[in-house]
Amino acid sequence: MGKDLKGKELGTGLRQRKDGRYEARAKIKGIDINLYDVDLKKLKILFEKAKEEARNNIDMKRQKITLNEWFEEWFANYKIPNIKETSVFPMRSKYYNTF
Numbered sequence: 051m052g053k054d055l056k057g058k059e060l061g062t063g064l065r066q067r068k069d070g071r072y073e074a075r076a077k078i079k080g081i082d083i084n085l086y087d088v089d090l091k092k093l094k095i096l097f098e099k100a101k102e103e104a105r106n107n108i109d110m111k112r113q114k115i116t117l118n119e120w121f122e123e124w125f126a127n128y129k130i131p132n133i134k135e136t137s138v139f140p141m142r143s144k145y146y147n148t149f
Contacts, residue, residue: 060090063097078104121145 052065060066063076067086074085074097081104087093125145130138 061094064090064094074100076101076104079107081107117149121149 051062052060054060054066054072055068055070060072064072064074066072071086071088072090072093074083074093076083076097078101083097083100083104085093085096085100087096125142129141133141
């Protein structure tokens with residue numbers, strides 16, 4: 051339970067900073083939520099929306115990705131456009147022979 055500068059309870063995850071702004075912080079399903087505002091009522095509304103979005107945001111593809119899937123995605127999107135065509139096969143084979 052956070053407090054404001056006068057000692058009044060604000061609620062879980064809420065506090066008032068020394069400069070007068072209110073801060074809302076939470077971590078839901080590994081997603082950090084950090085919000086700031088000078089209006090406490092507006093901040094509480096935004097905080098609830100952000101927490102609800104974090105609860106509903108289920109990205110199963112990213113949670114269960116394997117190292118080989120990640121490598122292929124990274125290699126195709128970031129490495130191949132920047133290297134010569136003759137370098138693709140040796141780089142890919144070095145990865146698979148190592149891992």
